[in-house]
Amino acid sequence: MGDQLIWATDRDGQIRLIAARTTELVAEAQSRHKSWPTATAALGRAMTAALLMGAMQKGEEKITLRILGDGPLGAIVAQSNAQGEVRGYVQNPTLDWPSRSPEKLDVGGAVGATGHLHVTRDLGLKESYTGSAPLVSGEIAEDLTHYFATSEQTPTAVALGVLLNEDGTVQAAGGYLLQLLPGVSEEKIEHLEKKIKELGPISYFFASGKDVASLLDPLLPEEDKKILAQKKPFFQCQCDRLRLETMLKSLGAQELAEMRKEQGGAEVVCHFCNEQYIFSVDELIALEKELE
Numbered sequence: 001m002g003d004q005l006i007w008a009t010d011r012d013g014q015i016r017l018i019a020a021r022t023t024e025l026v027a028e029a030q031s032r033h034k035s036w037p038t039a040t041a042a043l044g045r046a047m048t049a050a051l052l053m054g055a056m057q058k059g060e061e062k063i064t065l066r067i068l069g070d071g072p073l074g075a076i077v078a079q080s081n082a083q084g085e086v087r088g089y090v091q092n093p094t095l096d097w098p099s100r101s102p103e104k105l106d107v108g109g110a111v112g113a114t115g116h117l118h119v120t121r122d123l124g125l126k127e128s129y130t131g132s133a134p135l136v137s138g139e140i141a142e143d144l145t146h147y148f149a150t151s152e153q154t155p156t157a158v159a160l161g162v163l164l165n166e167d168g169t170v171q172a173a174g175g176y177l178l179q180l181l182p183g184v185s186e187e188k189i190e191h192l193e194k195k196i197k198e199l200g201p202i203s204y205f206f207a208s209g210k211d212v213a214s215l216l217d218p219l220l221p222e223e224d225k226k227i228l229a230q231k232k233p234f235f236q237c238q239c240d241r242l243r244l245e246t247m248l249k250s251l252g253a254q255e256l257a258e259m260r261k262e263q264g265g266a267e268v269v270c271h272f273c274n275e276q277y278i279f280s281v282d283e284l285i286a287l288e289k290e291l292e
Protein backbone atom coordinates (compact mmCIF):
# COMPACT_ATOMS: atom_id res chain seq x y z
CA MET A 1 0.00 0.00 0.00
CA GLY A 2 1.41 3.37 -0.99
CA ASP A 3 1.49 6.64 0.92
CA GLN A 4 -1.75 8.58 1.18
CA LEU A 5 -2.85 12.01 2.37
CA ILE A 6 -6.51 12.82 3.03
CA TRP A 7 -8.60 15.78 4.08
CA ALA A 8 -11.88 14.91 5.80
CA THR A 9 -14.59 16.54 7.87
CA ASP A 10 -17.64 15.62 9.92
CA ARG A 11 -21.21 16.47 8.94
CA ASP A 12 -21.27 19.88 10.62
CA GLY A 13 -17.78 20.86 9.54
CA GLN A 14 -16.78 21.20 13.19
CA ILE A 15 -14.09 18.59 13.15
CA ARG A 16 -11.36 18.65 10.57
CA LEU A 17 -9.15 15.64 9.98
CA ILE A 18 -5.95 15.65 7.94
CA ALA A 19 -4.27 12.28 7.97
CA ALA A 20 -1.42 10.62 6.14
CA ARG A 21 0.34 7.36 5.77
CA THR A 22 3.99 8.29 5.15
CA THR A 23 5.83 4.96 5.20
CA GLU A 24 7.42 5.34 1.76
CA LEU A 25 8.50 8.94 2.09
CA VAL A 26 10.03 8.38 5.54
CA ALA A 27 11.81 5.31 4.13
CA GLU A 28 13.20 7.51 1.36
CA ALA A 29 14.40 10.08 3.92
CA GLN A 30 16.03 7.27 5.94
CA SER A 31 17.88 5.93 2.93
CA ARG A 32 18.93 9.37 1.63
CA HIS A 33 20.25 10.54 4.99
CA LYS A 34 21.44 7.06 6.07
CA SER A 35 19.92 7.91 9.43
CA TRP A 36 20.09 5.72 12.53
CA PRO A 37 16.92 4.60 14.34
CA THR A 38 16.26 7.46 16.79
CA ALA A 39 17.09 10.07 14.14
CA THR A 40 14.84 8.29 11.62
CA ALA A 41 11.95 8.29 14.09
CA ALA A 42 12.41 11.98 14.93
CA LEU A 43 12.84 13.04 11.31
CA GLY A 44 9.90 10.87 10.18
CA ARG A 45 7.62 12.39 12.81
CA ALA A 46 8.73 15.91 11.87
CA MET A 47 8.28 15.29 8.14
CA THR A 48 4.85 13.77 8.71
CA ALA A 49 3.90 16.79 10.84
CA ALA A 50 5.14 19.22 8.18
CA LEU A 51 3.22 17.32 5.52
CA LEU A 52 -0.03 17.54 7.52
CA MET A 53 0.49 21.24 8.24
CA GLY A 54 1.46 21.90 4.63
CA ALA A 55 -1.83 20.28 3.66
CA MET A 56 -3.59 23.12 5.50
CA GLN A 57 -2.02 25.66 3.14
CA LYS A 58 -3.24 26.83 -0.24
CA GLY A 59 -1.74 27.12 -3.71
CA GLU A 60 1.97 27.80 -3.72
CA GLU A 61 2.26 28.36 0.04
CA LYS A 62 4.94 26.47 1.95
CA ILE A 63 5.49 25.62 5.55
CA THR A 64 8.76 25.03 7.36
CA LEU A 65 8.82 23.26 10.71
CA ARG A 66 11.99 23.71 12.73
CA ILE A 67 12.48 21.81 15.97
CA LEU A 68 15.39 23.19 17.94
CA GLY A 69 15.84 21.16 21.12
CA ASP A 70 18.86 20.99 23.41
CA GLY A 71 19.37 17.23 22.83
CA PRO A 72 22.20 15.57 20.89
CA LEU A 73 20.15 15.15 17.70
CA GLY A 74 20.47 18.86 16.91
CA ALA A 75 18.08 20.78 14.70
CA ILE A 76 15.34 19.01 12.76
CA VAL A 77 13.94 20.86 9.76
CA ALA A 78 11.05 19.73 7.55
CA GLN A 79 9.39 21.61 4.74
CA SER A 80 6.18 20.92 2.85
CA ASN A 81 3.49 22.48 0.68
CA ALA A 82 -0.14 22.05 -0.26
CA GLN A 83 0.82 19.62 -3.03
CA GLY A 84 1.96 16.98 -0.55
CA GLU A 85 5.65 17.42 -1.33
CA VAL A 86 7.84 17.14 1.74
CA ARG A 87 11.57 17.14 2.48
CA GLY A 88 13.58 17.26 5.67
CA TYR A 89 16.83 16.71 7.49
CA VAL A 90 18.21 16.24 10.95
CA GLN A 91 21.51 17.76 12.01
CA ASN A 92 22.99 14.57 13.47
CA PRO A 93 21.47 11.65 11.52
CA THR A 94 23.93 9.02 12.76
CA LEU A 95 23.41 9.65 16.47
CA ASP A 96 23.76 6.40 18.42
CA TRP A 97 21.17 6.86 21.16
CA PRO A 98 19.97 4.21 23.65
CA SER A 99 16.30 3.17 23.52
CA ARG A 100 14.04 3.23 26.56
CA SER A 101 12.94 -0.30 25.71
CA PRO A 102 13.29 -2.49 22.59
CA GLU A 103 10.09 -1.06 21.07
CA LYS A 104 10.37 2.47 22.38
CA LEU A 105 12.94 4.76 20.85
CA ASP A 106 13.80 7.72 23.06
CA VAL A 107 12.96 10.52 20.63
CA GLY A 108 12.26 13.01 23.44
CA GLY A 109 15.68 12.44 24.98
CA ALA A 110 17.47 12.76 21.65
CA VAL A 111 15.56 15.92 20.62
CA GLY A 112 15.68 17.45 24.11
CA ALA A 113 12.77 18.77 26.16
CA THR A 114 14.17 22.29 26.35
CA GLY A 115 14.02 24.45 23.26
CA HIS A 116 11.49 25.72 20.77
CA LEU A 117 9.63 24.73 17.68
CA HIS A 118 9.00 27.26 14.95
CA VAL A 119 6.47 27.10 12.16
CA THR A 120 7.04 29.43 9.24
CA ARG A 121 4.30 29.87 6.68
CA ASP A 122 5.66 31.21 3.44
CA LEU A 123 2.70 32.78 1.69
CA GLY A 124 4.64 33.75 -1.44
CA LEU A 125 5.45 37.28 -2.59
CA LYS A 126 8.10 37.39 0.18
CA GLU A 127 5.37 37.38 2.81
CA SER A 128 5.91 34.96 5.67
CA TYR A 129 4.68 34.43 9.18
CA THR A 130 6.43 32.52 11.98
CA GLY A 131 4.77 31.14 15.10
CA SER A 132 6.75 29.56 17.91
CA ALA A 133 6.19 27.60 21.08
CA PRO A 134 8.48 26.07 23.70
CA LEU A 135 9.00 22.31 23.52
CA VAL A 136 7.09 20.23 26.05
CA SER A 137 8.77 16.83 25.81
CA GLY A 138 10.73 16.69 22.54
CA GLU A 139 8.44 13.86 21.39
CA ILE A 140 7.20 16.20 18.61
CA ALA A 141 3.47 15.29 18.60
CA GLU A 142 3.04 16.62 22.15
CA ASP A 143 5.10 19.67 21.28
CA LEU A 144 2.89 20.40 18.28
CA THR A 145 -0.31 19.94 20.30
CA HIS A 146 1.03 22.58 22.66
CA TYR A 147 1.99 24.82 19.73
CA PHE A 148 -1.52 24.64 18.25
CA ALA A 149 -3.12 25.38 21.62
CA THR A 150 -0.90 28.36 22.47
CA SER A 151 0.27 29.88 19.21
CA GLU A 152 -2.75 29.21 16.99
CA GLN A 153 -5.48 28.88 19.64
CA THR A 154 -6.91 25.84 17.83
CA PRO A 155 -7.42 22.72 19.92
CA THR A 156 -5.70 20.01 17.89
CA ALA A 157 -5.00 16.37 18.59
CA VAL A 158 -1.72 15.41 16.96
CA ALA A 159 -0.57 11.84 16.42
CA LEU A 160 2.73 11.04 14.72
CA GLY A 161 4.50 7.71 14.57
CA VAL A 162 7.33 5.83 12.93
CA LEU A 163 7.81 2.11 13.48
CA LEU A 164 11.14 0.61 12.46
CA ASN A 165 12.23 -2.89 11.53
CA GLU A 166 15.05 -4.51 13.48
CA ASP A 167 17.54 -3.49 10.80
CA GLY A 168 16.60 0.19 11.16
CA THR A 169 14.53 0.41 7.98
CA VAL A 170 11.02 1.86 8.12
CA GLN A 171 8.12 -0.54 8.67
CA ALA A 172 5.32 2.00 8.96
CA ALA A 173 4.87 5.73 9.45
CA GLY A 174 2.04 8.20 9.51
CA GLY A 175 -0.01 10.59 11.54
CA TYR A 176 -2.99 12.86 11.77
CA LEU A 177 -4.13 16.29 12.89
CA LEU A 178 -7.64 16.44 14.30
CA GLN A 179 -8.82 20.01 14.74
CA LEU A 180 -11.86 21.09 16.65
CA LEU A 181 -13.45 24.24 15.30
CA PRO A 182 -15.56 26.48 17.55
CA GLY A 183 -18.90 25.02 18.65
CA VAL A 184 -17.92 21.38 19.26
CA SER A 185 -19.87 20.00 22.22
CA GLU A 186 -18.19 18.68 25.37
CA GLU A 187 -19.84 15.35 24.67
CA LYS A 188 -18.17 15.07 21.27
CA ILE A 189 -14.81 16.05 22.72
CA GLU A 190 -15.04 13.34 25.38
CA HIS A 191 -16.05 10.80 22.78
CA LEU A 192 -13.05 11.75 20.63
CA GLU A 193 -10.62 11.57 23.54
CA LYS A 194 -11.83 8.03 24.23
CA LYS A 195 -11.51 7.02 20.57
CA ILE A 196 -8.02 8.47 20.27
CA LYS A 197 -6.92 6.41 23.26
CA GLU A 198 -8.48 3.27 21.79
CA LEU A 199 -6.68 3.80 18.49
CA GLY A 200 -3.29 3.42 20.17
CA PRO A 201 0.01 4.36 18.52
CA ILE A 202 -0.58 5.48 14.93
CA SER A 203 2.50 3.63 13.61
CA TYR A 204 1.01 0.31 14.78
CA PHE A 205 -2.30 1.25 13.14
CA PHE A 206 -0.57 1.60 9.77
CA ALA A 207 1.77 -1.38 10.39
CA SER A 208 -1.35 -3.55 10.67
CA GLY A 209 -2.07 -2.78 7.01
CA LYS A 210 -4.95 -0.34 7.49
CA ASP A 211 -5.37 2.56 5.07
CA VAL A 212 -5.85 6.22 5.98
CA ALA A 213 -9.60 6.15 5.32
CA SER A 214 -9.96 3.63 8.19
CA LEU A 215 -9.24 6.53 10.56
CA LEU A 216 -12.55 8.18 9.63
CA ASP A 217 -14.74 5.78 11.55
CA PRO A 218 -13.12 6.23 14.93
CA LEU A 219 -12.23 9.92 14.58
CA LEU A 220 -15.29 11.39 12.88
CA PRO A 221 -18.24 10.04 14.83
CA GLU A 222 -21.10 11.45 12.74
CA GLU A 223 -22.81 9.59 9.91
CA ASP A 224 -22.26 12.08 7.09
CA LYS A 225 -18.51 12.43 7.37
CA LYS A 226 -16.72 12.78 4.11
CA ILE A 227 -13.32 12.75 2.48
CA LEU A 228 -12.92 16.17 0.86
CA ALA A 229 -9.76 15.37 -1.06
CA GLN A 230 -6.91 12.94 -1.27
CA LYS A 231 -3.43 12.91 -2.70
CA LYS A 232 -0.31 10.83 -2.79
CA PRO A 233 2.37 12.62 -0.76
CA PHE A 234 6.04 12.15 -1.55
CA PHE A 235 9.58 13.09 -0.66
CA GLN A 236 10.47 15.89 -3.04
CA CYS A 237 13.41 18.24 -2.77
CA GLN A 238 13.50 21.68 -4.38
CA CYS A 239 17.21 21.67 -5.09
CA ASP A 240 18.63 21.60 -8.58
CA ARG A 241 21.90 22.45 -10.28
CA LEU A 242 20.81 25.95 -11.23
CA ARG A 243 19.99 26.90 -7.63
CA LEU A 244 23.36 25.62 -6.48
CA GLU A 245 25.11 27.59 -9.23
CA THR A 246 23.40 30.71 -7.88
CA MET A 247 24.53 29.80 -4.38
CA LEU A 248 28.12 29.26 -5.56
CA LYS A 249 28.11 32.57 -7.43
CA SER A 250 27.02 34.34 -4.25
CA LEU A 251 30.40 33.32 -2.76
CA GLY A 252 32.16 35.61 -5.25
CA ALA A 253 34.71 35.04 -8.01
CA GLN A 254 37.69 35.04 -5.69
CA GLU A 255 36.31 32.27 -3.48
CA LEU A 256 35.42 30.20 -6.55
CA ALA A 257 38.95 30.61 -7.93
CA GLU A 258 40.40 29.41 -4.63
CA MET A 259 38.14 26.34 -4.60
CA ARG A 260 39.15 25.54 -8.13
CA LYS A 261 42.88 25.82 -7.39
CA GLU A 262 42.90 24.19 -3.94
CA GLN A 263 40.25 21.48 -4.30
CA GLY A 264 40.21 20.95 -8.05
CA GLY A 265 36.51 21.79 -8.22
CA ALA A 266 33.61 22.06 -5.80
CA GLU A 267 31.35 19.53 -4.15
CA VAL A 268 28.05 20.78 -2.80
CA VAL A 269 25.67 18.57 -0.81
CA CYS A 270 22.02 19.54 -0.34
CA HIS A 271 21.04 19.44 3.36
CA PHE A 272 17.49 18.40 2.63
CA CYS A 273 18.03 15.43 0.32
CA ASN A 274 21.74 14.66 0.66
CA GLU A 275 22.15 14.89 -3.11
CA GLN A 276 25.73 15.59 -4.12
CA TYR A 277 26.54 18.08 -6.88
CA ILE A 278 30.03 18.17 -8.35
CA PHE A 279 31.31 21.25 -10.18
CA SER A 280 34.41 20.77 -12.32
CA VAL A 281 37.24 23.28 -12.75
CA ASP A 282 35.82 24.31 -16.15
CA GLU A 283 32.36 24.84 -14.68
CA LEU A 284 33.78 27.01 -11.90
CA ILE A 285 35.72 29.06 -14.46
CA ALA A 286 32.47 29.59 -16.38
CA LEU A 287 30.74 30.81 -13.20
CA GLU A 288 33.62 33.16 -12.44
CA LYS A 289 33.32 34.59 -15.96
CA GLU A 290 29.59 35.21 -15.41
CA LEU A 291 30.49 37.20 -12.31
CA GLU A 292 32.98 39.44 -14.08
Ligand SMILES: [Zn+2]
Residues within 6 Å of the ligand: 237, 238, 239, 270, 271, 272, 273, 274, 275
Ligand atom coordinates in the same frame (compact mmCIF):
# COMPACT_ATOMS: atom_id res chain seq x y z
ZN1 LIG B 1 17.95 18.66 -2.26
